[in-house]
Amino acid sequence: MLLELDHISKTYGDLNAVDDLSLTVPEGQWLAIVGSSGSGKTTLMNIIGCMDSPSRGSVTLEGRRLEDLNATQLADVRKNVIGLVFQKFYLVPHLTAVENVMVAQYYHSVVDEAQAMEALRRVGLKDRAHHLPGQLSGGEQQRVCIARALINCPKLILADEPTGNLDERNEHIVLDLFRQLHEQGTTIIVVTHDALVASCAQREIMLNHGVLVGERWNDEQARLAYEAAGGRPASTGAQVEGAQHGEAAQAFADPTKAAKTGA
């Protein structure tokens, strides 16, 4: 498994942002973490992305237990294994699109403008490469963000509400890019409360107030392959009503999904 979460919890005072979650993600899987605002999606993403550590439990990424790593080693994991896509893009405002892509190369290893331009070409922004973020639309900025995330060929792309600030057209462009990356074997974990975005993933898990309350597979073949590889459904040890325990995935209903997908 590329990622293994073993009974992880994150608490802020009395608040359980993530409550005793266990989850495994194999390489190449596209997973969507859904839930309403405040459900602990972003906290979970920060933990997976080595930007936060769980209060309890263990995280294993690419076979390395993250709790055993110091800050520098965690930074190395971030730059070598993970590509980050943010809802608010977080582009450096005084650098052009191509320079923003090269920033990730700079901290990773070697700056190569040709590669950066190729990444921008892949997201359809080659002709906008030398524009500052302020001169780009929201969709274009998000595509630059995706180009930056994929420039170092990460094994895992973590996307936090990647279409949250985009219109429908740009949402489709971004989802198409994720599909391409997924087809190339990149593992994708998308945090979203958008049912359409979630439905594009092979697998969805739902959080509610930090507790796992359901799991759904949108790709049956992927489920079979996952189970054949020894994968088990996600689970939580939280003793609250509606929590998903044990070996069986618990279906959940997403009220926004029907409206957006017609499902």
Place this chain on the structure above:
Amino acid sequence: MAADRNTGRGARRPSVRRMTNRRMFLTMLFGAVFRRRSRAVMAVIASMVGATTLFCLAAICLAVPQQMSEEMRSYGANLIVTGQSADDGAAGMDEDTVAAVEQEVEAVGDARHAAYRYETVRINSAPYVLAGIDVDEVQALNRHWSVDGDWPSAGQVMVGGDVADAMGLRIGSTVTIGYRSDGADGGAGTDGDGGSGDIVADSAVGSGDTADGDGGSTDAETAGDALSTGSADAETAGDVPSAGSDTVGGQMRDGRVSTDILESDGVAYRVAGILDTGGSEDGIIYATADDVAALAGDRGPDVIEFSSDADGDRLGELVDALNDGPLAVGAQQVSKMTASNQRIVTMLQTLFWLVSIVVLALTLVGVSTTMSSIVSQRRNEIGLRKALGAPSSSVVAEFAVESALYGLIGGLVGAGIGYALARALCVTVFERTLAFSWPLGALAVALGMAIAVVASVPPIRRATRIDPAVVLREE
């Protein structure tokens, strides 16, 4: 691109990698400084103000003591050397002594000097002091002297304001100066000025009468002859004093003392200028050394005044050396001027340091505040960089170099403005130009950079502690 993950990096040459990443570093730096001009300008201005003030103060502080020394030297002597020959200096200092003294004084520092020969003369039956001078020397040494009219030249004298007032002299007036020296009677000789003995000389203002060269002085007859414009009678004058007389200019005739005090013979001089110093100089009449020699005979100067560059301690040592040395001279330091000079310089330097410390503190606060503002504004960017894997050392390096760049630009501009200000001040106050000091300029720039970097330490430390998870959290 996936293939590059395993093969691309290792295939590149290290030299190419360094160059490329260095260029990227410079690109990020350029973007931060020149594409975010509003904040950058604030940081540059903060550094610039500091560099300007420091350069200006330092330039003035370096230039002023030098200028002051020059100026003080033009305000008179700081060392006075008088002859101490066996006959109480009546013959003044001889040429060898003068040369030896000058050599000894100049050995401890550059010095200007002026020699004075003092004689007591009579004008309108009243005794006055006549100083024989080298006009150029005295003029250079006493630039603060205010002279209405001209300095003395051959046949012309410059009279002190007090003398002019007492005798109602104006420029163009004629004054008749009589000289008579009698070394034996000890009457009207001038003390401390190396006077040549007793003077019995009468004169009448505007009389145009001739000088009465007294035979009391060795060369008086010659002098009298040389300067006689009318009825000079050196022989008569030579008869006058008697060794046993205790009366000024007195002669024993028929058992009575006869005096020439009312005699009005002398050499007529035109008043070329009137001197006003507000000091004792206003009571003296100045003539060229040649005229005085012609009037009173040839001899060396009584006093040599020096304006030396040597500082107080070295000057003191020089005074001791002259007083204790083989030369028959007495030396005295004019401590008032020297101490005053030193006091002003010390005061200026203290002021410089105080102002510098204040400016330094203000600059630190200014740059630090601006950098704090920049770090706050770029909090998300820093969080992003850390999320992308930037180590804290990289964040520190980027912000430290950025701060140094602000300091560099501010320092360069500040040094230029500081020089312009310092130059304007020097021209205004000292009426002299100020050359640009490259070492001082380099120091101002280096200091500007150092201050900017030091001031950035607290905000940079805050930047390294930024938690990317907190910054990038959306919930």
